[in-house]
Amino acid sequence: MNEATIDIKTNEMAHDDHHGPAKGITRWLYTTNHKDIGTLYLLFSLLMLFVGGAMALVIRTELFAPGMQITTPEFYNQMVSMHGLVMIFLVIMPTFIGLANWMIPLMIGAPDMALPRLNNWSFWVLVIASIVLMSTFFVEGGAPSGGWTFYAPLSTEYAKPSITFMILSIHLLGMSSIMGALNIISTIFNLRAPGMGYMKMPLFVWTWLITAFLLLAVMPVLAGLVTMMLTDIHFGTSFFNAAGGGDPVMFQHLFWFFGHPEVYIMILPAFGIVSMILPTFSRKPLFGYDSMVYATASIAILSMIVWAHHMFTAGMPLAGEIFFMATTMIIAVPTGVKVFNWIATMFQGSITFETPMLFAIAFVALFTIGGLSGVMMAMASVDIQYHDSYFIVAHFHYVLVPGALFAIYAGVYYWLPKWTGKMYNETLGQIHFWLSFVSVNLTFFPMHFVGLAGMPRRIPDYSLQFSDFNALATIGAFAFGISQLIFAYIVIRAMFAGKPATQEVWDNPEGLEWTIPSPAPYHTFETPPEVK
Amino acid sequence: MSIKNKQEEQKQRGIRRTLIKSLIGLVFMFGFAFALVPIYDVLCEVTGLNGRSQFLTNPVKQKNIDKVVVDYSRKIKLQFDASNNKHVPIEFEPNQRNTLINPGDIKTFTYRVKNTTGKDMVLQAIPSTSPNEVASYLRKIECFCFNQQPLAAGEEAELSVRLYIHSSLPKEINAMTLSYTLYDITEASDFQKISVEKNARENDIDYIAPEHDDDHEHSIPGQESKQEEHNDDDDHHGTGT
Amino acid sequence: MIDSLILFARKLLVKLVAVFAAFIPGIAFAIQPYNLPVGVTETSKEIFDLHMFGFWISFAIGVFVFAIMLWSIIFHRKSVRPTPAKFSHSLKLEILWTVVPIIILVALMIPATQVLTRTHDSSNAEIDIKITGYQWRWHYEYLDERVKFFSNINTPEEQISNQEEKTAEYLLEVDKEIVIPVNTKVRFLLTSADVLHAWWVPDLGVKKDAIPGFINEMWTIVDEEGVYRGQCAELCGTRHAFMPIVVRAVSRPEYDDWLAERQQGAEEEAALAQKADWTPEELLERGKQVYSINCIACHQTSGKGLPPAFPALIGSSVVLGPKAAQIDILLNGRSGTTMQAFGALLSDSDIAAVITHTRNSWGNSGQDQTVFPQDVAAQRSK
Structure with a gap:
């Protein structure tokens, strides 16, 4: 053991310190430890959740009643655009990378991530990117206001100065995500403990491996796209300007070629988390492990050929619309397999309802609602009515809030005792769940109705018939927002106080992460465990 | 040294290999993003996506024009339309709104433009068709949209397009619209130079116009050389439906 | 275990369909104001039918999934059922829930494609x-x-x-x-x-x-x-x-x-555009109309605009200053802002009229109170 330690130390990729964390701020600044970096990611995205959430509440306050309330239309558009960008790029994606950092080495029995230094960079690049993005509020003309999709020509030919900063920020965010993905792929491919074959990997590892490949495939396309925007704005090219032979519709094709896989980047790791939690609290093995893996892979592959279903009203030849309708419908099949596998896992189990399980169950139920409205809008002829209405807003919030975010909550409650060594307050956890569950539905369910009744999205003011449901959604949004303060309190408290957690934490959970003490020591699995 | 050390080294080599492969994939995808631009144009060509076709922006070859046969069995309603981008202060309208035309019949149509300002301007017309699928069945022999158009202050001019509809046009299509949007590109262009070129072209003196050659000019950067010989009328795929 | 799950699912389905059929008219009626409008065209009606078809299918799948979940939550909790079952896969089931969704999706796809094809046929429009x-x-x-x-x-x-x-x-x-x-x-x-x-x-x-x-x-x-x-x-x-x-x-x-x-x-409009001998009163009256059509969206009836995007015209240095600058902005727009060029949209008389209107409204009173069409024409040809 001693000899091995010295040998590893001579290696260029080795840890800085093998006896424990450094003290003070430099520990966090220079850390290459996967647990420290995971913690940094998670705390950063928790902070950003409240930033993005505050923007959402500005939006909901404005929409509480017809008439302009607290914002100007211009500022409202900035809120809408930044809320989207923050939640996607600074909350959901970094949280998943944080969870991957913490858990993947523990789950596959690796001592650390494969590329620790890159890991450090990817986090701090993310921080710089977020500062650049936030700084756009102080640029003349204000933050980007063309939606998180920043369509041409509104965000190219008609761009305001802050769009250039947004492009820079997206470049950095892309670099950060790509570094994260490279790290995860290298780790999973090379650092698995002996005996940990691919079909023995926990599903969270599997879904992240597939997600990482999706990131590698589409983040460069986003980078290419924003580069084209940059040259269109500043260097006189005309990729998206018809006057120079370009085409604004091409922007949408390129954007959604990135954008649709991006949707799955934000949900596949959530599938993984839920697939870990349901078996633990049902005390029954996951139903259909193999089909779960295949379903995830097919979802990822299919996600690359469905992009134009975001563009059914942009004008496409009939054959194109039929093709994209068909591929979109096919993607519902592997997704359905997953949902059915989850309920089959619960069926005839011996279920208990700790907070992680509650969030996981809510995930399955509410994600199903989002998925089903997705099937409805796959019908291209009907999507003509749904497109760019609040029905769409309801759909993707169902997939991303009680979908991705609830899975994240489930995962945090599930692994928090392992991270901090202390149990969180279960009563508060249950309260957090029930408040979130009720308020999230109160917020987003009415949006289906106003959307169907004809309310377009991204408007700061609406006609009178939409009043009641919008008021309801606003009340729900505030309840949801305030409930999340409980979550912040629970997490921060569990970092410092609480009942000590046992090694297994839960009732006989499966996985290598439960074979190490709680809290997880600074260095784990320096000698790889043997997996049978 | 120890077995452990060897294993460690092996792991590091594996990581490096994974990294290199991933980086190659990464660079490929970044290149692919830019390759999507010409791919998109080809897709538009084949499927008629967004009413774009290089038949709209480039002249057909003489040898194909010679082979055109008129289909007297049907007439297509051809509608002309004109738009101004961003309120360009130019009067721009077709001299004929509608016409009935046999496929294969070569005809000339005109648009009237008038510069209502006191400034010299350079204009570019961008063609588009509806339904989108018909774009690649319209063949142009000459068109004002092939060139930038100079228009002096207060000048009024007639712009012409000489075209025919290819006889492979699907039978179920009996009407189509040809639309031009006028863009003001004075700032990005040079009025004097464009005027001289236009005069030379019209008087046919010593003028070699590269954009009238078979190698089509496309103004999207980075794809000039990618254009294939697309003018071969006989090889027309006819995948418009 | 697996067979019992299938049997259970079948029983559940039969019951659900029965309950469901009883409720449909009631639910459909209750949600109508908040549903997609049926509309007044064949297309909108077809879309509505498809939407409801998709909705009821989704509803049925949802109820089915939730019912099994609820069943498990109620009857398969630890306090009721201390020993869990052990099964972890079943080829039969997995094939079943791959094939059934495919059939459902094809059922959605066919009518959706028919409607789509019809909406794409714009021939023979009058x-x-x-x-x-x-x-x-x-x-x-x-x-x-x-x-x-x-x-x-x-x-x-x-x-x-x-x-x-x-x-x-x-x-x-x-x-x-x-x-x-x-x-x-x-x-x-x-x-x-x-x-x-x-x-x-x-x-x-x-x-x-x-x-x-x-x-x-x-x-x-x-x-x-x-x-x-x-x-x-x-x-x-x-x-x-x-x-x-x-x-x-x-x-x-x-x-x-x-x-x-x-x-x-x-x-009449065309005649007005040709008219040469405008009196200031006529210009004022005409200007008010032109303003209400072209300007109020941004500058507002009150002339207060919506700053900072749309500046106020009350007390504006352009409106109170020499006429040439204002005529220029109206003819050519103001680059970098949303102020459009109206040169091609409005006749000389209309531009003169609307400028005159802004120079005499909301208490504005500065230089060049009245602008005539001739002024605009002169500036156009400059």
């Missing part, structure tokens, strides 16, 4: 209307009738800023609505003069993007006379929420009358 999206209003042009006009929102700013009570058609009212005859195939050609917009009228079951430099098309046949309202559906900048659409469907004779009236109006 009337062609070109719709151009502008920031932030719509322009309509009846291609064969030589009728064209802008359509602006006319909800007063006081209602939007909550100083006055909102009326029933709040944000969904315009100064000039688009009029079409019923039972007639109307083809819409869509384009935009600046950024993307989308023209959406739910009752007609039509929505399509307006794209600068390109034309799109769609069509409709309205079955019932009435007024149908819609909005821009693609984020197009600051006042995206304030460019509504109002379509009035009328009988054929009424439509012809409207058209004749419009054409006559256009001739």
Whole structure:
């Protein structure tokens, strides 16, 4: 053991310190430890959740009643655009990378991530990117206001100065995500403990491996796209300007070629988390492990050929619309397999309802609602009515809030005792769940109705018939927002106080992460465990 | 040294290999993003996506024009339309709104433009068709949209397009619209130079116009050389439906 | 274990269908005001039927999934069932829930494709209307009738800023609505003069993007006379929420009358544009009309604008200063702002009139109180 330690130390990729964390701020600044970096990611995205959430509440306050309330239309558009960008790029994606950092080495029995230094960079690049993005509020003309999709020509030919900063920020965010993905792929491919074959990997590892490949495939396309925007704005090219032979519709094709896989980047790791939690609290093995893996892979592959279903009203030849309708419908099949596998896992189990399980169950139920409205809008002829209405807003919030975010909550409650060594307050956890569950539905369910009744999205003011449901959604949004303060309190408290957690934490959970003490020591699995 | 050390080294080599492969994939995808631009144009060509076709922006070859046969069995309603981008202060309208035309019949149509300002301007017309699928069945022999158009202050001019509809046009299509949007590109262009070129072209003196050659000019950067010989009328795929 | 699950699922399904069938009319009635409108065209009705078909299928799948979940939550909790079952896969089940969804999806796909094919066939339209999206209003042009006009929102700013009570058609009212005859195939050609917009009228079951430099098309046949309202559906900048659409469907004779009236109006307008001998009073009166059509969306009836995006005209240095600068802005727009060039849109008389109006309203009183068409003409040819 001693000899091995010295040998590893001579290696260029080795840890800085093998006896424990450094003290003070430099520990966090220079850390290459996967647990420290995971913690940094998670705390950063928790902070950003409240930033993005505050923007959402500005939006909901404005929409509480017809008439302009607290914002100007211009500022409202900035809120809408930044809320989207923050939640996607600074909350959901970094949280998943944080969870991957913490858990993947523990789950596959690796001592650390494969590329620790890159890991450090990817986090701090993310921080710089977020500062650049936030700084756009102080640029003349204000933050980007063309939606998180920043369509041409509104965000190219008609761009305001802050769009250039947004492009820079997206470049950095892309670099950060790509570094994260490279790290995860290298780790999973090379650092698995002996005996940990691919079909023995926990599903969270599997879904992240597939997600990482999706990131590698589409983040460069986003980078290419924003580069084209940059040259269109500043260097006189005309990729998206018809006057120079370009085409604004091409922007949408390129954007959604990135954008649709991006949707799955934000949900596949959530599938993984839920697939870990349901078996633990049902005390029954996951139903259909193999089909779960295949379903995830097919979802990822299919996600690359469905992009134009975001563009059914942009004008496409009939054959194109039929093709994209068909591929979109096919993607519902592997997704359905997953949902059915989850309920089959619960069926005839011996279920208990700790907070992680509650969030996981809510995930399955509410994600199903989002998925089903997705099937409805796959019908291209009907999507003509749904497109760019609040029905769409309801759909993707169902997939991303009680979908991705609830899975994240489930995962945090599930692994928090392992991270901090202390149990969180279960009563508060249950309260957090029930408040979130009720308020999230109160917020987003009415949006289906106003959307169907004809309310377009991204408007700061609406006609009178939409009043009641919008008021309801606003009340729900505030309840949801305030409930999340409980979550912040629970997490921060569990970092410092609480009942000590046992090694297994839960009732006989499966996985290598439960074979190490709680809290997880600074260095784990320096000698790889043997997996049978 | 120890077995452990060897294993460690092996792991590091594996990581490096994974990294290199991933980086190659990464660079490929970044290149692919830019390759999507010409791919998109080809897709538009084949499927008629967004009413774009290089038949709209480039002249057909003489040898194909010679082979055109008129289909007297049907007439297509051809509608002309004109738009101004961003309120360009130019009067721009077709001299004929509608016409009935046999496929294969070569005809000339005109648009009237008038510069209502006191400034010299350079204009570019961008063609588009509806339904989108018909774009690649319209063949142009000459068109004002092939060139930038100079228009002096207060000048009024007639712009012409000489075209025919290819006889492979699907039978179920009996009407189509040809639309031009006028863009003001004075700032990005040079009025004097464009005027001289236009005069030379019209008087046919010593003028070699590269954009009238078979190698089509496309103004999207980075794809000039990618254009294939697309003018071969006989090889027309006819995948418009 | 597996067989019991299948048996259970089958029983559940039968029960659900029974309960369900009893409830359908009630639910459908209760949610109608908050559902997709049935609409007044064949397309919108077909879309509605498809939507409900998709909805009930989704509803059934949802209820099925939730019922099994609920069953497990209630009866398979640890306190009721201390020992869990051990099964972890079943090929039979997995094939079942791959194949059944495929069948359901094909069932959705076929009617959806039929409707789609029909909406794509815009041939044999009797009337062609070109719709151009502008920031932030719509322009309509009846291609064969030589009728064209802008359509602006006319909800007063006081209602939007909550100083006055909102009326029933709040944000969904315009100064000039688009009029079409019923039972007639109307083809819409869509384009935009600046950024993307989308023209959406739910009752007609039509929505399509307006794209600068390109034309799109769609069509409709309205079955019932009435007024149908819609909005821009693609984020197009600051006042995206304030460019509504109002379509009035009328009988054929009424439509012809409207058209004749419009054409006559256009001739009068043309005559006005030619008129040379304007008095300041005539200019003021004309200017007020021109202002209400072209300027109020941004600068407001009050002339206070909506700063900082749209500056106030009250006390503006341009309005109070020499006329040449203001004429120039109206003719050529102001680059870098949303102030458009009106040179091609308005005649010399209209530009003179509207400038005169701004120079004499809201207490404005500066240099060059009256601007004549000749001034504008002179500046045009400079």
